[in-house]
Structure formats: structure tokens, C-alpha cells
Amino acid sequence: MLRPVKTGVIGCGAISDIYLDNMIHRFRPLEVVACSAAHLESARRKAEKFGLRAATPEEILSDPEIELVVVLTPAPAHYDLVRSALLAGKHVYTEKPIATELRPAQELLTLAKDKGLLLGSAPETFLGSGFQTARAALDAGRIGDVTSFHVVANRDLSMLAGLFKFLRLPGGGIAYDYGVYYLTVLCALLGPVESVFARVSNFARVRKNMIPGDPEFGQDYIYDNESQVHAVLTTRSGIPGTFSLNGDSVGADQAAFTIHGTKGILRLGDANQFGPQIAFLPNSYPAPEWETLSPVSALSGNNRGIGVADLARCIREGGSPLASGEMACHVLDVVEKIIESGKTDRLCRTETACSRPDAFSHWQELIR
Numbered sequence: 001m002l003r004p005v006k007t008g009v010i011g012c013g014a015i016s017d018i019y020l021d022n023m024i025h026r027f028r029p030l031e032v033v034a035c036s037a038a039h040l041e042s043a044r045r046k047a048e049k050f051g052l053r054a055a056t057p058e059e060i061l062s063d064p065e066i067e068l069v070v071v072l073t074p075a076p077a078h079y080d081l082v083r084s085a086l087l088a089g090k091h092v093y094t095e096k097p098i099a100t101e102l103r104p105a106q107e108l109l110t111l112a113k114d115k116g117l118l119l120g121s122a123p124e125t126f127l128g129s130g131f132q133t134a135r136a137a138l139d140a141g142r143i144g145d146v147t148s149f150h151v152v153a154n155r156d157l158s159m160l161a162g163l164f165k166f167l168r169l170p171g172g173g174i175a176y177d178y179g180v181y182y183l184t185v186l187c188a189l190l191g192p193v194e195s196v197f198a199r200v201s202n203f204a205r206v207r208k209n210m211i212p213g214d215p216e217f218g219q220d221y222i223y224d225n226e227s228q229v230h231a232v233l234t235t236r237s238g239i240p241g242t243f244s245l246n247g248d249s250v251g252a253d254q255a256a257f258t259i260h261g262t263k264g265i266l267r268l269g270d271a272n273q274f275g276p277q278i279a280f281l282p283n284s285y286p287a288p289e290w291e292t293l294s295p296v297s298a299l300s301g302n303n304r305g306i307g308v309a310d311l312a313r314c315i316r317e318g319g320s321p322l323a324s325g326e327m328a329c330h331v332l333d334v335v336e337k338i339i340e341s342g343k344t345d346r347l348c349r350t351e352t353a354c355s356r357p358d359a360f361s362h363w364q365e366l367i368r
Helices: 016-025 040-050 057-062 075-087 102-114 129-139 157-163 174-190 306-317 325-344
Strands: 005-010 030-036 053-055 068-071 091-094 119-121 146-154 193-201 206-208 220-222 228-235 240-246 254-261 264-267 279-282
Touching (some): 005 016, 005 057, 005 306, 016 030, 016 306, 030 040, 030 306, 040 053, 053 057, 057 075, 068 306, 075 102, 102 119, 102 325, 119 306, 129 174, 129 264, 146 174, 157 206, 174 193, 174 228, 174 240, 228 325
Parallel strands (some): 005 030, 005 068, 030 053, 068 091, 146 240
Antiparallel strands (some): 193 228, 206 220, 264 279
8 A cells, every 4th residue: 555645735615625525534645634724713623623733834835744735725826826835845736727827827837847746736527437437438439430529508607606706706707617627528538629719708797696694695796707608619639519608597507518429429417526427329220319328437426636646646656647737737728718719709729738638547546
């Protein structure tokens, strides 16, 4: 058994609970020893809940025993914290996006390589049972040659931005905060994106907080991020597809994600989930019926932190993490080109590329 990697967490917001619970109790390669937050009292509450040491970010970065830092803060703080951790000689895994702009994200990637450190980033849902089942079907040629893909995802941003105020900050728009799940899955399944043509809009800059019990209930707030994206994407391998996000819908998230091929169709579902059921429609006669594919792993629940565990395995065994900084930079590049295309009404080509990650076959090694 590999020696666990001592890990410190910076950021004790809402998303930290599932990360900490999984990293402490579920994933073998990790030993979480400390957590920190901008306000030490928040870190103390979280530390008491999970049996950790509360610390300042500076204390985590200066601790010689901590090898890996996990950044779970709102997006605008990612660049400075990731950079500081890398300069302190720590491997880093960060929540998405890796930075709010491509150039700083590329700087972080270069810094990590120069220092011989690993840099990984969410989203990691493509490592779950659902999208690994889709990956296995694609690799086995179940749908033949891929001819197109289509993403349609809707959510209620007015409600969410009232509840989670970080969504009003840079990096909180529908493409940066939500679309990256679909783009990451797309890159993991079909490879990097080459070009983008998009329409981008903000349906309402002034919105009303409708969260009962919230101190701002009934008050207007400013939302300056993109709320809708409708785009045509083409992968480096020449596969075209549509990418439609509507943050001005109502109710719970609704999603449809399909990949079409010469021998059949895959229906993938919500890329914000680890284990959506994958359905296959074969090209057969008489009229075929949808078949639910058997999952290839048990990673169907909320397995946030599995990307961290995979990165920790790479620290001990070598290799590159599957939820890599390279793929995160490319996804950020795609998002920036979507925004640029929406502003200029022009086709935009990406500047970066990433390798299609290997299938996730070693997941059992990471589970306690």
C-alpha cells in the first residue's frame, strides 16, 4: 500500500464538506491533516467537524509535511493561491476553473512544470461511472464513427446566484461555472476543441433575491456574468456539435447530452453528476429500443475528490493526473473563445490542446 499523501485544504465553503468527507473516509491515497479559510473561525468549525487542524493558508503553505494543497475557494482567488502553493513546493489540485483567465492559468501550468510539481483541476465528473461507461462504449466502437454531439443544459441562475453569491463574481457565469462540466466530459470522450462560433448573452443584469430567509431576500442584486450560451463547436478530430446553456430557466437543472455515430447513439445525461445512466440506441431494424448500459465502475455517487486521489497516486507512482491542468487550461481556452465569439460574431479558434486522458481503470486502487 502506498504511503498516503499529507494534504491541506484551503477554502471551507459549502463544497468543502463533500470533498473533506470523501478525502478523509473514502480515498486511500490521501491523509488530510489541516484546513484553512479566509476567516479562521470558519476553518475552526470545519476542523472540529472533521477532526482536522485549523490553520491559516500561510501555515498550510509553510508546513513541510504537507505535500498536496487542495484549493476550494471561489474562482477569483484560485490564481494567487495556486501560485503561492506551487512556489512553496506543493502539488496542487484546485476547484474549477483553474483561473478566471487563460493567460494566468497557463502561467500556473508552466510554473508547475518548471518546479516538477503536479497541478490538477476540477471538474472530475468524467471519472465517474457514467462517463467512463460512455468512454468504454466509444472505445469499443459501439456507435461506430462519431458524427456529432449535442449538449443542452438549463438551470435557474437567478435562484442559484441568490443562494451562492460567488456566482456573481468573475468566473461565476453559466459557461465558466456550469458549462465547464460538459466541456471537460467532451474533451475526455472526444478530444480537444478546435473552433467555436457562439452567441452569448446576459438575460438580466439586475435580478431579485428570492431566497426566503436570506438577508438580501426581496432585494435587487447585480449579475454581470453570461447567463446564456448557444454555440457550435468542432473538435480537433473534425466532429461538429452544438453546445447550448440557458441559465434563465426555472427549477432544478435539466440536461441532455448525446453523441451520434454511424452505428448508434449514446445518451449521456448531466455532466455535473458522476453516475448518470448511459443509454445506447443501436442502428437496427425493426425500430430499435434504448438499452441502458451496465456501469463500468461503482463511482456513481458524489465522488468529488477522486481527482485529488488520482493526483496523489501520481505523486507516489509517477505519471500525470487524469484531471490534469492541461485539460483544465484547454477547457478555459474554449470558454474564453465562446465569450470572444459572442462579442465579435466571428469564428474563434482555440490556442491550446490537451491529450484525451486514458480510461480510468485503476479506480479500485483509490477506494478504501
